[in-house]
Each structure stands twice: as structure tokens, then as C-alpha cells.
Amino acid sequence: MTPEQHLTAYILRLGDNALVLGQRMLELVAAYPELEEELANANFALDYIGQARMFYSYAGELEGAGRSEDDFAYFRPEHEFKNLLLVEQPNGHFGDTIVRQVLFDVYYLGLLEALTRCSDQRLAEIAARAEKEVRYHLRHSAQWLVRLGDGTEESHRKAQRSLDGLWRFTGEMFAADALDEAVLASFGGPNLADIAADWQKDISTIVDEATLSIPQETHMASGGKQGMHTEHFGYLVAEMQSLPRTYPGATW
Amino acid sequence: MSEQVWPLYEVFIRTRGGLSHRHAGSVHAADDQMALDHARDTYTRRSEGVSLWVVRSDRIVASDPAETAAFFEPAEDKIYRHPTFYDIPDGVENL
């Protein structure tokens, strides 16, 4: 693979994370605990979907094969999506979604910050735009985690369980594969070891403030970055793609 | 039930630099930070603002409509406070 091909695959992976997380959030519309949270989360989901579109469009240009954002979203099979397992996990209750959000956004924010300094200008620009959005999401979800952790006994118990349950999906974020290394080497991309260190620090600050504890779990699940997903994911993809797949060639 | 009720906050937006904050509406929130987030996510989705204020609705002190006459009518006959009260002949400039 050429450096440009690596970059293309890397950007697609960024798009996949954003789209899949956005898609999960859409499932929650009209089911949030309070009306104001509907508005907040719709804003966040719109941000993720917007980011996916920017990443996919740019990947399509780099690839040069005429594929559009929708081709990537709607006409790739499950195993060609390379998103993290964390973002595809089912929504569960509000505590689960907030924990998923915090664990991912701390990582994603670090990644985007690093990408604003990469040598590919377009990618750096997209990352700069996304970074502002994600910084706000994190502010919102971290505050919520603190409220849940330090709220009632019930919310504390639930939030701790959510954290315990999702923890094993966090290792994958920092396990650098060939693609991560290639983009680091050729484009000055993110160094996952640095991001991991910052993540540990930031997460423990938030978790502390939330009066929760870092899970003892050490086994980490992985596979998403290589296209090996959890069972839930096939349904998400099938549902999302159903219309364009049923009527190929149609314009909507 | 009442345990769950979040207090009401009034939201004020400065639409752009140089203008004053103006009342936009209200949101419910459990605390001040949340109120600010909710105000942002509810009232600035179409780039309506550059600055936000939120204040608990129950902290606002308002004049009483029953006293409107006593409060505001006395100002009505002080027309000499307005520049249009004064006759200045044509030809006088910079006044």
C-alpha cells in the first residue's frame, strides 16, 4: 500500500467511528430522560454524522474511484467497517451511553488534536473542526458522568456497572496497528502511546470526581479496527443500509 | 415526583458583539452548568449567539402589573426629557 492508500483507509476508519456512534445515538431519539437532553444529543449526533460525511468525502477524493460518502455508508458490507467495538455497543440505559461517550470522546479528542498537527492539510482542517465539536460533547458527557456517579445510590451503582461493562472495549483504541503506524510515520499522525497516557490521566480525573473507580478488568476485546465486529453490529448495518440496498441506483 | 423536577432558568442571548443580552426563552436544568449547556443546545442551534446568560427564574425580581400605573405613568408627562420637546429654528446646526 502507498502512503496515500494508508491515509485513505485511515480516514475511512475515522468516518466509520463517527457514523456508527452517530447511528447509535439516533436510536435514542425521543427516548432521552429529559426534553433538553433530546436537543443536546441531537446536536451531538448531528456533529458525528457531519464528521463522517467530511471524512468519507475526503476519503473518496483520495481514493479517486468515484465513491461518494453514501457509497461508503450504504454499500460496504459489515466487515469493511473498521470502527471501534466501543462505538457499536448497544445503547443500554442512559448511564451506558454516557460512559461510552466519555470513554470514546476523551480518546477521540486526543486523536483529533494530534491530527490537527498532521502533515495532510485537509485532514488537519477537518480534525480542527471536529475537535471543537467533540470538546463540547466531552464537557457535557463528563459532567453527566459526575452527576450520575455522585448522584444517588442507584445512579452510582448503575454508572459503575456501565463503566465496568464497557471497560474491556477501551484497549482497542490504543493498540496501534499497521495503519496507525503508517500514518504516524508518513503524515505525522497521532502517536497512540501518547494519547493512551493522556487518556488514562483524564479518565481517572473524571472517574475520581464521579466518585467511581477504575475497573480492575484487564482483558481487552478487539477486532473492530480489523473489521471483526460484535454480533450487534450486523443489525445496525442492515438497518442503516436497507433502503439503498433494496433499490440500488435510486436517488433519494 | 418532586425530587425529579429540575428548576426553571431564563435564557438571555447576545446575538453578536456590541449588542446587549436579550431574553430568548427558558430551560429546565438541575444545576447552573447544565442550564448553560441546555441554553446552548436549545437556543443557539442556528448561530443565534456569541454569549449566553442563564438565571434561575425564581431569582428574578419583577415589577407588579397591578402597579403599572404608579410605576410608569409618572414618566409620561415629563415630556421635557425628550429632545423633540424643544423648538429649534431652522438654520441652527449641530444642536
Added chain:
Amino acid sequence: MYTQGLDKAGKNEVANADPETAEQLEAFQARIDAEEKIEAKDWMPEAYRRTLIRQISQHAHSEIIGMQPEGNWLTRAPSLKRKAILLAKVQDEAGHGLYLYSAAETLGVSRDQMVADLLSGKAKYSSIFNYPTLGWADIGAIGWLVDGAAIMNQIPLCRCSYGPYARAMVRVCKEESFHQRQGFEIMLTLCRGTAEQKAMAQDALKRFWWPSLMMFGPNDSNSTHSAQSMAWKIKRFSNDELRQKFVDITVRQADFLGLRVPDDKLAFNDATGHYEFSEIDWQEFFDVLAGNGPCNSQRMAKRRSAHEDGAWVREAARAYADKRAAQAAA
């Protein structure tokens, strides 16, 4: 409209502790007649206050329940652009519900109470949201027809005599101006697409046409609260006037799309300059309003479970805030 239930529900619920004097009522009506805006803390007849609470809260409930039929297609929107637009629209509905609840709260009723009335089935919402969205074209039809009908009703409400309601409606109308257009654009794209797509559009129009006409509420002759609401300038046009206006405008748009309006008696009357149309199936209307539409129980069940599932979260936030406040005070 979003408050169809008003035209039927509640006869004389005004039971007053403080009797209203004829002078008060006259002075109030004089303010209304002079097109003055009534504000939250102003004196108002109890019946005016109650009518507004009912109307505004029903309107708010309609926005909130209205998120569901469109939300049904968010995960399946056929392009990322459509997905984003639809989400922005559904989000607007949440926002409009919020603005309206806030407007009603100025009349001394809590949002909590209004939500409780919705969940208990005491409060109504627009019949239209009890119809299912069975295909993507339904998203187009809702934007085009349902939002189109809503706009007819909402624009006059921007001049409603109650200030907080009028101001909320100004914001709502401003934001909603894209809703109908995006719906029409979906229909247009389908009608210019494959034969299968055009059939989807036709099917959606067939199912949503009559429910859209029902949104305007009962005929004027059967609308119990209309006269008083008109006198109070809460309502400025009658149900039938607005419905006629909607038909006149929409039939031409259907022609443009090349779609057939499902009414064999539909005909343009040169003398009146209006379209004539068949009688609405009022039995269906009242059935849906009474809770027996295709989706009433589904919509309510979803709203109820969202509310109940969120209770621990709302409590947690409140408990956290109380702890912080206690710390700050110590």
C-alpha cells in the same frame, strides 16, 4: 390542528374562588380588542388562562409525540444528507415542544404537571401523529402535508393575544420554514425517480391526505370553543377557513408532483375560486382522538417508558445539585 381536542373537550370547567366582575371582563376584552398583548402576570379571566394552558400544552405534546413517526426513519434514512436533515427536523420538534411548554409554564402550570397529564391520557395531542410511517415517502408526505397544514395554523398564532405564546410561535415559525420544503423536496425527488419511488410517493399521499385535512379539527358548526377563542384572539381563523386554504394550495402542488389526491369528488369551482372536496370521515377522526388510532397506544407507551426510564437520571442530577449546593453553603 395540534389542539383539535380543544374543540371538543371540557365544557364549563371554570369554578371560581374569586368571582370575576363585569368591569374586569370588559376591561380585559377592551385590551384584546385594542390588540394589546396580555402578559403572564397581567390579570386575565380564569377561562382565558385555562383555554391557553390546554391549547399550548396540547400543542407542545403534539410536537413531542410528533418526534416519533419521523424518528422511526432516522436510522434508515437513505442518504447521510437526508439523515442529517431529518435529525435536525426532529430536533426542532423537541425544541418547539420545549418553547411551548415554557410558554404554558408562564400561566402557572408546571411542565411536570403537563407531562403527567399527557402520560395519564388526560391531555390530548394532534390525531395526525397516531398514523404510522410505513415507508420513506411518508417522511416526505409529513413534511409537505403535515407541516404545511401546521404552518397554516401557526402563522396566525404569531399574533395571538397572549404574549409568551405569540413569541414562542414566532420562533417556531422561523425555524419551521425549512420543514415543509424538505418534505416537498423528498416528494419531488421520489416523483422524478424510478417507478417504484413514484409509487411510494403516491402511496404516502394516499394515506396522509385525509389525516392531514383532519388536523384542522371539526367543522366550524361543530367546534364548541371556536367563538370564544376568536373573541379572545387566541384563534384568528376558523377550522374550515384554514382547511379550505390548505386544500387550495396543496392540490396544485400535488399536480406539480404528478400525484393524484385521493378524492374522487375533488373539483375546482370557478365561481368560488376554491376546490370542493368530499366530506371527511369524522368517525375516524373522533376514533383517533379518543385513542383508537393505529398508533395511539404505541406512541403513548414509548413516551411513558422514556419518562419512567429517565426517572433515576433526573433524580441523580437533582441529588448531585443538592449536594453541591449544600457544600457551597457549608
